[in-house]
Structure formats: C-alpha cells, structure tokens
Amino acid sequence: MPEQLLFAMEVTLNGLMAGVLYALVALGFVLIYKxxxxxxxxxxxxxxxxxxxxxxxxxxxxxxxxLINGVLGTDVHHFxxxxxxxxxxxxxxxxxxxxxxxxxRFVFRHLVNQEPIILFMATIGLAYFLEGLSDLxxxxxxxxxxxxxxxxxxxxxxxxTYDLFGYGFxxxxxxxxxxxxxxxxxxxxxxxxxxxxxxxxxRAVADDHQAALSVGISLNYIWVxxxxxxxxxxxxxxxxxxxxxxxxxxxxxxxxxxxxxxxxGGFTSIPGAIVGGLIIGVGEKLFEFLLGSALGGAxxxxxxxxxxxxxxxFRPQGLFGEKIIERV
Amino acid sequence: xxxxxTTLALGAVLAAGPALAELVFPDLSYRTGPYAAGGIPFxxxxxxxxxxxxxxxxxxxxxxxxxxxxxxxxxxxKGVECYESTKGEGALIYQPLSTGIxxxxxxxxxxxxIPMHTMGYGRTSAxxxxxxxxxxxxxxxxxxxxSGVVNYLLEINDGDIKGxxxxxxYHNSAYGKEPIRTLEELSKKHGFExxxxxxxxxxxxxxxxxxxxxxxxxDYVTMWGWGVMNxxxxxxxxxxxxxxxxxxxxxxxxxxxxxxxxxxxANGYKAVTFHNVGRDFPIYEDLxxxxxxxxxxxxxxxxxxxxLYNRGLYAAMLAAEAAKKAQEIHGTPDITPAMMRDGMEALxxxxxxxxxxxxxxxxxxxxxxxENHGGPGLVxxxxxxxxxxxxxxxxxxxxxxxxxxxxxxxxxSAAYAAENNIEPQCK
Numbered sequence: 001m002p003e004q005l006l007f008a009m010e011v012t013l014n015g016l017m018a019g020v021l022y023a024l025v026a027l028g029f030v031l032i033y034k035x036x037x038x039x040x041x042x043x044x045x046x047x048x049x050x051x052x053x054x055x056x057x058x059x060x061x062x063x064x065x066x067l068i069n070g071v072l073g074t075d076v077h078h079f080x081x082x083x084x085x086x087x088x089x090x091x092x093x094x095x096x097x098x099x100x101x102x103x104x105r106f107v108f109r110h111l112v113n114q115e116p117i118i119l120f121m122a123t124i125g126l127a128y129f130l131e132g133l134s135d136l137x138x139x140x141x142x143x144x145x146x147x148x149x150x151x152x153x154x155x156x157x158x159x160x161t162y163d164l165f166g167y168g169f170x171x172x173x174x175x176x177x178x179x180x181x182x183x184x185x186x187x188x189x190x191x192x193x194x195x196x197x198x199x200x201x202x203r204a205v206a207d208d209h210q211a212a213l214s215v216g217i218s219l220n221y222i223w224v225x226x227x228x229x230x231x232x233x234x235x236x237x238x239x240x241x242x243x244x245x246x247x248x249x250x251x252x253x254x255x256x257x258x259x260x261x262x263x264x265g266g267f268t269s270i271p272g273a274i275v276g277g278l279i280i281g282v283g284e285k286l287f288e289f290l291l292g293s294a295l296g297g298a299x300x301x302x303x304x305x306x307x308x309x310x311x312x313x314f315r316p317q318g319l320f321g322e323k324i325i326e327r328v
Numbered sequence: 329x330x331x332x333x334t335t336l337a338l339g340a341v342l343a344a345g346p347a348l349a350e351l352v353f354p355d356l357s358y359r360t361g362p363y364a365a366g367g368i369p370f371x372x373x374x375x376x377x378x379x380x381x382x383x384x385x386x387x388x389x390x391x392x393x394x395x396x397x398x399x400x401x402x403x404x405x406k407g408v409e410c411y412e413s414t415k416g417e418g419a420l421i422y423q424p425l426s427t428g429i430x431x432x433x434x435x436x437x438x439x440x441x442i443p444m445h446t447m448g449y450g451r452t453s454a455x456x457x458x459x460x461x462x463x464x465x466x467x468x469x470x471x472x473x474x475s476g477v478v479n480y481l482l483e484i485n486d487g488d489i490k491g492x493x494x495x496x497x498y499h500n501s502a503y504g505k506e507p508i509r510t511l512e513e514l515s516k517k518h519g520f521e522x523x524x525x526x527x528x529x530x531x532x533x534x535x536x537x538x539x540x541x542x543x544x545x546x547d548y549v550t551m552w553g554w555g556v557m558n559x560x561x562x563x564x565x566x567x568x569x570x571x572x573x574x575x576x577x578x579x580x581x582x583x584x585x586x587x588x589x590x591x592x593x594a595n596g597y598k599a600v601t602f603h604n605v606g607r608d609f610p611i612y613e614d615l616x617x618x619x620x621x622x623x624x625x626x627x628x629x630x631x632x633x634x635x636l637y638n639r640g641l642y643a644a645m646l647a648a649e650a651a652k653k654a655q656e657i658h659g660t661p662d663i664t665p666a667m668m669r670d671g672m673e674a675l676x677x678x679x680x681x682x683x684x685x686x687x688x689x690x691x692x693x694x695x696x697x698x699e700n701h702g703g704p705g706l707v708x709x710x711x712x713x714x715x716x717x718x719x720x721x722x723x724x725x726x727x728x729x730x731x732x733x734x735x736x737x738x739x740x741s742a743a744y745a746a747e748n749n750i751e752p753q754c755k
Contacts, residue, residue, distance in 0.1 A: 007543055014535050066628060077628075132360075139628075140364035142559065142585040152567050152593075170542055172535075172567055241532065244563060246589030249362040250530045250556035257533065288536040298500040298526035300536060 003167070010169045011289040012282055017175030019281020020182045021240055025258035026265065026273040027185065028233040033267045035206045035226040038108070038119045042127035044255025046096075046231055049134045051238030051247040053095050055143040058088040063137045085147035089235070096231030097224075104224045112209075112219070131252060142248040149177055149243050178240045182274065185236060189229070189270055198225060206268075256301075260308035266321025275319060280304045349662045350394040351387065351651055353378060353644070354414040356424045359627070361401040362530060363555050365585045366636055368627055370425055371397070373640025375626035376619050380611075381648060383618040388651050391661040404428040411436065420668040421445055421647050427503045430463075435748070438462045443669040445650075447643055448473070448579050448602055452506065453740035455702030457673065458752035460741065464672050466646070466703035467694050468602035468728075470552075471736060473578045474507035475728035476600040476707030477550045478514045480576065483723065490519035493546035497537055497553065497561055500526035504552045507578070511550075513732045531557025538564040551577040558586035566593030576600065576709070582719070583635040587712045595714035598722070600707050603642045603691040605719040607633030611641070611686030635710075635719055642691055650675045673698055692725035698754035705733065 025047065032040040040046075056063060060079040069075055083091070107122055150173035162168035193199035204212040205222045213219055238247070241254055265276020284300040284307070292299050311318065355374050358367030378393045387393050396417055398410035407429030411422060422437060422444045424430050430450035437444050443462045446454065452470050454463035468476075481489050496511060498504035508524065515522040523546055525537040531553060538561075541549060549570060551561055558581045565575050573596040577586070582599020615632065619625050631637040654663045654671025663671070676695040682688055692706035706725035713720065745752055 007539075011536070011539060014539060018533060018535055069628070073623075077630075135360055135364075140360065140368060142365045142589060144589045144591065146591075151563070153569065170539060170568060245532055245556050245560045246585070248365060248556060248559070250532060253362070253530050254532060285536055289539075292536065296526070297524065298528040300533065301528040 006165050006167045006169075008286065008289060010167075011285045013169060013171060014175070015282035015285030016278055017171065017179060017281070018285060019261075019278040020175070020179045020274070021237075021277075022257045022261045022280055023265075023274045023277025024178065024182050024185075024233065024237040024240060025254050026261040026277055027182075027189070027270065028230040028237065029255075029258060029262055030265075030267060030270055030273045031189070031230045031233065032226055034270075035202050036108070036119075036223055037116055038123060039116070039267070040230065041120065041123040041255075042130055043230065043234060043258070045127045045130040045134070045252040046099075046234035047238040047241065047254060048247075048249065048251040049099070049130050050092055050096055050231060050235035051145065051242040051251055052134050052138040052143070054088055054092040054147075054235065054239065055145050055242075055247050056138040057091050058083050058085060058145075058147075059143075061138060066139060067136060089147070089239075092235055093232055096235060097228045100224050100227030100231050103227055104220060108223060109220060127252075131249075135249075140249065142246040143242075145239065145242040145247050147239060147243070149174055149239070151243065174240070174243060181236060181240070185233065186270055186274055193270075198222075202226060257304070260304040262318070263305075263308035264311045264318055266318025268322050269318070269320030272318055272320030280307060283307050349391065349418070351391050351663065352414075352418040352420055353393060353395050353647060354410070354417075354419045354422060355395050355397040356400050356407055356410050356422065356426075356429065357397050358400050358402040358425070360399060361403070363402040366554070366580070366583065367402065367425065369583070369631040369634045369636035370640040370643070372626040372629075372631045373637035373642075374423070374644045375640075376615055376632075376637075377641045377644035377648070379619050379624050379626070380615055383622065383624065384614060388648055389655040389661040391655075391663075393648075400424070400426065400429060402426055404432055408432050408436070415440060415442060418665075420651065420663065420665050421672070423447070423643055423647070425449070427451075427506075431502075434460070434463055440665075441669070442665040443672050445643065445647060445672065447639075447646070449503070451744075453737045453744060455700060455737050456741035456752070457698045457701035458741075458754055459745045459750055460701060462669055464696065464701040466675070466696055466701065467677075467692050468705050468707055469702055470503075470506040470578070471510040471733045472602075472702075472705035472707050472728040473600050474510040474550075475514065475705070475733055476709070476726075477576050477578075478511070478518065478520075479707070479726060479728060480598075480600070480709050480723055481520075481548055482518065483726075492520045492548065493523060493544065494520050495523040495525055495541055495544070495546040495549045497525045497527060497534075497541075497549060497551045499531060499553050499557055500528050503554065507550075507552055509736060510733060513736065514729065517729075517732065527553070527557055527561075529557075530555055531560055534560050534564050538568050538570075541565075541570060542568045548574045548576065551575070551581045553577065553581045557581075558583075559589045562587055562594050562597060563590045565597075566590050572596035573598065573711070579639075582710060582712075584717070584719070587714070588717070592714045594712055597712045599710055599712075599719075601635075601710045601721070602707055602725070603638055604689055604708075604721060605635050605638060605710050607638075609687050609690060614686055638690075641687075645685060645687065645690075646675070646677070649677065649681070672696060673701070702737075705730070 028043045060081040062076050065077050154171045154173050157171045158168035201217045261276040261280050265272030284304045287303045288299050357371035378395050382393050396414050400407040427449045430446045446465045454460040454465050577599040579601050587594035650671040653674050654667040655661050658667045682690050694703035705728040708721050708725045709723035710719045711722045
C-alpha cells in the first residue's frame with residue numbers, strides 16, 4: 001500500500017478520535033440549548049471549573065486557601081488527605097449539581113421569558129464569574145490530573161497495523177478511552193431522555209415551556225436537572241482534556257473547538273454533536289495533512305470554521321438540527 | 329563632649345533633611361488568565377528580590393524601593409493601560425514580560441524617556457542600542473535562543489550536524505515565528521534540514537504536528553511554545569516515544585509546570601536558558617530569613633526555587649544593579665528614569681559581583697554598551713529530571729553565533745530606524 005495512503009488512514013483515525021473529544025464538549029452545549037434555548041457560553045469554563053474542583057478534592061486542597069490566608073493571616077493549604085479518584089468524581093458531580101442549582105436560583109430564574117440574547121449575555125457573565133471563582137477556590141497553578149486513564153500509543157493497534165501494512169498506526173490510548181466513554185454517555189443521555197419520566201419532562205420543556213408548565217412540570221426542577229447534566233458532561237470533558245494537558249485555565253478555551261461542531265451537527269441534536277465532531281475532527285486533520293504544508297501549516301482552527309460555515313450555507317439548522325419555522 | 333555635640337548636630341541635620349525618594353519599579357504581572365502559571369512565579373521572584381533589598385539593605389544606596397504591581401492578564405491592551413497608569417509614579421524601568429506589550433511600549437517608553445528591559449523576549453533587534461535607545465534585552469534574546477539550540481546540537485554531535493533533521497514546533501504567532509529566520513540561516517550554514525510545524529493558539533490540540541514528527545522522524549525537535557502548548561507538546565512527544573533528550577525548548581518552554589503534567593515520561597527534556605536553575609545559591613538563605621520567615625513573601629510564597637521564580641529574581645537583580653550603577657554615575661541615590669537608562673547602558677555583571685550578591689554563576693557575565701544593549705548572548709542548556717523533579721544545568725553559558733545573529737539584527741534594526749525616521753547614534 002502506498003506510504004501516503006497509510007499516513008492518510010492514520011490521520012483519519014486520529015481525526016475521528018479528536019472529533020470525539022470535540023463532541024464531548026459540544027454535548028454540554030446541546031443539552032442546555034435543547035432544554036432551555038440558552039446558548040451556554042460558560043460551557044468551556046464549566047469544564048475548567050469541574051476539572052479544577054476534581055483535582056482540588058483529590059489532593060485534599062483547602063478551597064479559597066489564598067483568600068483565607070490573606071484575610072486571616074493563616075497558612076493553610078491542604079487538609080492532609082488524598083481522596084481516591086472515583087470518590088472525588090462523585091463529590092465533584094455533587095459540586096456541579098450545587099452549581100446548577102445556584103445558576104438556576106440566582107440567575108436564570110430571574111430571566112424567564114427574556115429574549116435569547118439576554119440569556120446568552122447572562123451566560124457570558126457566568127463564564128467570567130466561574131473563571132474568577134475557579135481561580136479563587138483552587139488557584140492558578142497547572143495541576144496534574146491522574147484518575148488512572150491510560151495514555152500513550154496503543155501497542156496492539158501499532159503491532160497489528162505493522163503486521164498488515166508494514167507501518168504501525170499511532171492511536172493514543174486516551175483517545176480510545178474517550179471514544180468509549182463518549183459512546184456510553186450518548187447512549188445514556190438518549191436513553192434518559194427517551195425512557196425516563198424526567199427525560200420526557202425535559203423534552204416537554206424543550207418543546208414548549210408554557211405547555212409543560214400547564215401539565216404540572218416544574219420548569220425550575222428541569223432546568224436544574226439539565227444544568228446538572230451539562231455539568232457532568234463538562235466534568236467528563238475536563239477529565240479527558242485535563243489528563244492530556246494538565247488542568248489549567250486553557251481548558252476553558254476548548255469551547256472554541258466545540259463551536260464548529262455545533263454549527264455543523266446542529267444545536268439540538270445529541271447524535272448531531274457526535275457526527276459533527278467526527279466530521280470536524282477528520283476534516284481538519286486530513287486538510288492539514290493534505291494541504292497544510294502548502295498553506296503554511298496550522299490550518300486546523302480556521303478550517304473547522306470554514307467547514308462549518310459551508311454547511312451553514314446549505315443547512316442553517318445543521319445536519320441534525322430542527323428546522324426553525326417562524327409563523328406570522 | 330565636642331565629638332558628641334558634633335554627632336548630635338549631624339544627626340539633627342540628617343533628620344531634618346529631605347527624605348530620600350523611593351525608587352519605583354513597576355511590575356506588570358499576570359497572576360490571572362491562561363498564562364498565570366508562568367506569570368506568578370516570575371512576579372513573586374521579582375517582588376521578593378526587592379523586598380529582600382528593602383529589608384536587608386534598606387533599599388538601593390539608601391533609597392527605599394517601591395514595587396508597583398499592575399495586573400495585565402498577559403493582555404496587550406491591559407499592559408498598555410498598566411504602563412499609562414504607573415508611569416506617573418516615577419517608574420524607573422519597565423519589564424512587561426510579554427512580547428506583545430513590549431512592541432506597543434517601545435515607542436511610548438522611548439518618547440517618555442523610560443527604559444525597558446525585555447530579557448529573553450520582546451523585539452530582538454532592540455539589541456542595537458544605536459536605534460533602540462531606551463530598550464535593553466541583555467543577557468540574551470530569541471535569536472540567541474535559536475542559535476543556542478543549534479550550538480548545543482553541534483556540541484553533542486562533535487561539531488557536525490550536516491544532514492540531521494531539526495523540527496521547530498512553534499506557537500503560530502509573532503513570538504513563535506521569531507526563531508525561524510535565524511534557524512533558516514543556521515541550517516544553510518551547518519547543513520541541517522529544518523522542518524517547520526506551526527501550532528495554532530492555544531495549542532491544546534497538536535495531534536497533526538506530532539503525527540508528522542512521527543512520520544518524518546527528525547533527529548531533534550525544538551519548541552517555541554508558551555502556556556498550554558508546552559504541556560501538550562511534551563505529552564505528545566512522550567506519546568509517540570520521541571526521545572526526550574532530543575527535545576529542546578526555548579526558555580519559555582522550560583519551567584516545572586511545562587513538564588510535571590507528563591510525569592515520568594518528561595524525563596530528559598531540555599530547554600535553553602540564560603540563567604541558572606534551582607535554589608542552591610546563598611541568596612536563598614537571605615530570602616528565607618528576611619522575606620519568607622517575616623511573612624513578606626509575594627503571592628503564596630510557594631514558588632521559591634522554580635525556574636521562573638529564578639528568572640524574576642534575576643530580572644530584579646539586573647534592575648537593581650543598573651539602579652546602583654546609575655546612582656554611582658550621577659552621584660545621587662534619587663535617580664530619574666533617564667539616569668536609570670545610563671545605568672543600564674553602563675551595566676557590567678561580573679562573577680565577583682554575582683558572588684557578592686549571593687548568586688554565584690546565576691547567569692552569564694556580560695557588559696552592556698551603547699552599541700550593544702543585548703550583551704554577548706550567552707546561552708546554557710538545562711535538563712529535567714522527572715525523578716527528583718528538578719532542572720539542572722547540563723551545558724554552561726556559551727556564546728551564540730554572533731556572525732549570523734549580528735547580520736539579522738543590523739538588518740531588522742535598520743528597517744525599524746528607516747520606518748521611524750531614527751538616526752542611529754550613540755548619545
């Protein structure tokens with residue numbers, strides 16, 4: 001098999017894996033948009049906040065220690081214990097649920113029936129607030145996150161492809177784990193929204209707030225539920241990306257990678273986020289491989305947006321999004 | 329009795345005389361935002377050195393020091409705002425710790441007559457003091473860094489790197505592109521092949537670049553990264569099993585937080601540097617006694633000994649030494665920014681002086697002149713030991729390729745002079 005074709009196959013596989021990681025971030029956006037029509041600008045920062053909280057809990061760090069020490073003149077930093085990864089994840093989920101409740105109670109409850117742009121602006125404010133809160137609670141250091149996920153080249157794929165083609169493919173073990181987790185997450189979310197009472201209520205709210213209220217569905221409860229789910233998805237994305245790069249402020253910027261995925265897959269479709277992620281992942285990697293060097297390299301960021309814009313021209317609602325019909 | 333009266337009279341005169349003005353050193357820091365992990369240790373080191381001088385020596389030449397900190401968030405606009413809001417306080421020198429802010433401040437600071445020190449960053453051709461009268465970038469600049477990498481490769485290859493492949497993984501920005509021209513010239517001179525691999529901001533996704541490295545199999549990789557790009561690159565290099573000892577970053581890609589997230593896999597990674605690493609210097613005892621133990625350490629006081637903390641200490645030491653030189657030249661402890669500029673231009677750092685300051689072999693020895701605001705460009709190499717979680721110097725400070733760099737500096741500074749109607753001269 002020609003060498004270039006083998007490289008292209010390797011790039012495609014890695015593009016698929018990268019796409020899954022993008023989709024993980026996009027999922028959080030979809031969940032909130034689907035249920036409340038809010039484009040949550042703070043989703044990336046939620047991933048940062050969740051990952052920082054997870055590492056902080058695992059390391060037994062005293063939250064707000066800089067503030068406490070500054071005000072009280074103390075010198076406390078750690079409780080002196082380490083929390084196992086699984087328990088820390090559970091505790092972080094708890095924190096994300098509390099955050100969801102607080103966001104609903106103190107922000108969006110007061111903005112019911114406001115224009116979408118007002119709600120969007122509120123999420124921008126929320127993003128900056130969470131950035132500051134994250135810094136204040138856990139500090140600005142880059143933290144190592146180790147919840148036992150494997151990293152590095154997958155030996156089996158390397159060996160098998162070498163035996164088959166004479167060239168071993170590189171696939172990162174972390175990407176494989178992320179793909180499995182993303183698949184499970186999507187299956188669980190789809191099952192939740194289709195087969196549970198809360199899931200059906202969530203869909204009812206998404207269809208029509210007023211109608212849902214009239215049949216006794218609590219809007220507050222459903223929104224807290226949705227923001228909690230988005231917080232959980234943010235935690236998963238934060239773990240995957242944070243394992244790769246260390247947990248740090250830049251995690252909040254992963255939202256930039258999710259935007260073209262949403263534009264392509266549609267803001268209201270969970271499978272759309274996955275398919276959109278895969279298309280963006282493969283598209284940007286193949287484009288970089290085939291034309292990157294001719295164009296000076298570093299094409300991935302802008303190419304993802306160009307690809308999404310092209311889709312917008314032909315399907316403004318995205319591949320799987322619901323067509324918007326305004327009747328006058 | 330007569331002596332006592334004279335002493336009392338002198339004391340009374342001194343007490344009644346005007347108090348010495350403060351020496352103001354602004355600290356354009358970034359303790360928040362995506363680059364805070366790099367900004368915090370530098371700023372802590374910068375502040376702690378001046379605190380030490382105040383506590384131990386009563387300032388510089390008897391004049392107390394005041395550090396004015398202003399948060400830039402590594403944002404160019406905020407950096408300019410910080411400059412504008414602090415220059416009126418009698419700022420003697422600016423060290424913005426950002427190439428973007430530096431570029432914006434060069435014309436402003438020059439017009440205001442306030443010197444800038446951009447150590448290892450900023451506009452490289454500012455080394456030409458005949459054009460950039462108020463900008464200094466001693467002891468080394470970006471192009472010295474690029475040449476330092478190549479010199480090190482020559483050193484470990486018995487002076488011959490012809491036919492070798494060197495890949496440059498760089499932040500796709502003005503900063504990241506800085507070494508390209510120098511490396512291109514050096515590749516012609518030494519016959520190595522240069523592969524350019526840009527990474528888009530912020531650098532969280534680098535799979536394409538490292539797959540290409542895996543395919544092209546370069547002998548060495550060098551990196552011009554900052555922020556998250558560094559941690560991801562080290563992790564990706566480990567993932568594809570690129571030999572870490574053949575991976576050499578610039579000094580902005582060579583701190584503890586750049587390698588710690590990759591754990592043991594980062595062992596052996598190297599970075600060029602223009603100052604020493606670790607805390608095995610007598611000054612750390614003084615810092616402990618006069619700054620840490622007295623509760624006056626900047627920030628959380630947990631950065632001592634880190635690479636970027638040392639860089640902050642070093643930057644402050646060079647500023648303090650220039651202020652001292654200015655006091656000597658002008659015969660007064662109350663120096664102005666113009667006097668500070670004179671001090672910087674006459675600065676000489678010797679091994680004896682560094683030893684006196686409790687910082688033996690902390691950096692290269694050098695002298696500044698009007699023609700040369702960048703010093704000799706001596707560059708060393710540090711290596712990371714993942715076991716002990718420490719950096720150590722594996723190659724001492726050595727000269728870079730003055731022939732290649734000098735020509736590039738002359739060309740770039742001449743272009744700047746022409747654009748800005750500057751007549752190159754030594755005042």
